[in-house]
Amino acid sequence: MERLISLAGPPTALIVDFASRLTVRPESLTAAEHSMFTRALVLSHTAQARPHGEQRLPFFNTIIWIVDKESDIPDWILIDNPRIRHVPVAKPDGAARRVLSPALLRAVPGFQQAAANVRADAERAFIDGTEGMLLSDMNAIATLARVENVSVERIADAVRRYKVGVTEDPWLQIDRDKIRNAEAEISKRVKGQTHAVTHLLDLVKRAMTGVGAQRKGGRPRGVAFLAGPTGVGKTELAKTITSLLFGDESAYIRFDMSEFSSEHADQRLIGAPPGYVGYDVGGELTNAIRERPFSVVLFDEIEKAHPRILDKFLQILDDGVLTSGRGDRVYFSEALIIFTSNLGIYRQSESGDRVPNVVPGELFVNVQEKVRNEIEHHFKVVLNRPEILNRIGENIIIFDFVRQEVAEQIFEHMLRTVLDDLVTQGITIELDEVSETSLKQLCLSDLSNGGRGIRNQIEAYLINPLARGLFDQDAQAGDHFILAGTDAATLRLQKR
Template identity: 45%
Template structure:
């Protein structure tokens, strides 16, 4: 690899450190500090190493002879743990090492800092590791802690760059020039605010370096280091090795380099071949190796999906066809195929819109049954419960420092527990707009981090949103009017509902980006038509007959005239869809049937194993329905 390529893959914070050593005495290094970083080996190749080793490689290029590392538990120790470095550090700083380290108080550490910044015998540096844990509360210091940080701030201002007396060539790389530069103090922090807020305020000698997540090129270069951990590597040609590195880097977008190492270790233990590198990443993310999306039985189920769905969701052919298309796309691994990073997105996204009671939630349950074999595998969130902004803490987890943040969020916890699931967000338009913003990250990146810092991955889920948007709209006077109604053609219903949904997200919420990420996955349901209503009524009535048979061992029969009258009453008003049919059936038939069965049971006339015929359907002036039983 060329020198220019090496330089491009060197972490930005390392390049900034080397550039600023002549003018900065202290550095706050914060962010992704527990990750691995690319550092050069003796043969010129790059390999992922921990931050301390990467930092040491950079300091060596600046003629540094050793590095002192302090942490609140272990004390002070020289690095690297090699005789020349340890002997020189012990001599210059009068170290009394016990098991390679020297216990030290903050006052003693202040003395080490002063000695280090004035050192001319050898160039060296001090790294304060776990600096986020030096004090309990950075803005509530006791006297000793305040004295320590005040001394460090004063030292940052008063330190001067020095030239060393005895320079020794160090490998690798050319010897740095002998111009004056600081012997730096580096603070290793999770977050910059873990130090007192006043420490670096208006202090030009203290530089903050942000350690970010690796980019695609860095992950691609690191991926080559882990190729040997995958099976069948001996069969790979140069082109396949390059493809492996690209696929590995693409699948780990947004993750640290340690994630690549962990995924490769899992692949080694699970015996995953290099061609299945995405399975290794999936195993790392969701903790499950068995992927139901790749099982042969799922393709067989989806092949007959339309007939299976029709038994439960009637009269919604257009919605069923589009939903099955999205399932097929998910099974074939083509979700987001048009985008470079599409592999991290959810397996499928469905936005079910239409009148109430037409089968939106029922279709979500049916798809869950189809894919996962159990309709209870879906995770349902009633978004009307999240109408206030503060309720987002329930769904996604409270921010750090707030009560309950350690519990995580209901959504993130559920997806971590069941990474292969259907996630249903019912009546999504009732959620607070700030909560809807969180869906941007889920729809684009397929991940969400809760208040504890734990990440839930949605890459193996199907997201289903249901909504009644577009059925009613506001007119110019702000009155709520019906936008579509029974009898309209499906083309009219679909066009008007989609238009109303677009207006809602673009103009009312001012969040067109959410609509853009949902894309063409809006599935509009039609009104229940009379022929479909008759089939729904028949299915519900059959369910009642089956329940009577199971509970009372009685065969329930209805006279044709009774059945016709009952059906006519139940499907007379279809404005509430199938749910309205069920409500009418409950009032007109199930309630009087229960009353009649209860009376027979009290009289001891109910016979198990017999037949019960409904011969008459009567309604009094008081609207009380009774059944004539025979």
């Protein structure tokens, strides 16, 4: 640098490439690093312009530092230094990508022979799919298409492969007959929520067919906001949909948002920023999506998350991309996003007390209206984030209370499940009619907690006495017992 500054002859430039790698930690320089930048600072102030050319215009010999971000150079060199200019080089915008696309796509199989309209469609898909990417990314996608012989008509598949590692659209690989007959399968596990099941299946079908997808920017395949009372099947429906898509209900990514109530909990999702403990580990959400881009992502009890975290969802819902703490871009373009919430079941009264907004027994149409209004009030007034509500759109699915007839179905299903599980162990249990009726009345006496409340009552008044009796009598395969009592609280196991 010192030789360059005083170099005679035509104006000369020194390019310091990968200058971000000159230092280990810009905020704590070593003695050698500090000395180098100090010399550079002194040179920037002592350098003199020299006349050059016929018009004898003043020129400096210039040093160009190429860095990833401005903070890679010590602040004390940049701030208030008139001899240094910060020149940001932005990512290619739509106009730049439009100019570059024909040249990059020229080598893609079939481009030269394709009709003009096919070329135009391919260029449009390429431009939309590479939003936010660098020129090197675009070049890599074109190279990928050429190497893997992806035709120009399917350039979107090459973009998908580059983003998430999947060439074929995985949504097209789902068994359509399974989804076509899904309502009957779901009804075995989620009772009395036909409208919610139909709405969520419509989202899945839209994701599979691509109807109205508006895929510009790589938005998620679908977004659903499941709201309603506790214990009515919101999480169970998400699990069942996952089971239909993947063949395994555990193959979904679930986040309990009550664990993200603190202001800085977003670092758990996307990872700690540089310089902080755990920076190299990455975030729980970004890591999970990188490993399984084709997934159902469930954010349970979203209202309990800190408002700062909700801002992250804006990026996911709008652009389908999230930047991790390490700077990696993670794409949600193949994911189905599901939020669950108990918002709207309670509201704040004028005195500030928490009071029921809806109660069991109300007409479902009234429940829908009241819950939806309370959700809108929460996002627009309480959180001051109406834009999140706009991104979800009409995909707010309100679940009904567990009604009496549905509660009876849930009770029967849970009871049969408990007894059938014992049959698989070779133990037969009979429940006399009086005891079953008494147990049923007890389990259905309070439906405010939905199916979960029924399960709790069955555990307390059936499973616990049953387990106690089987243990005390050393039950073996082949045994036959009768469970009887004057009421549900006095059930006793008798060997037959």
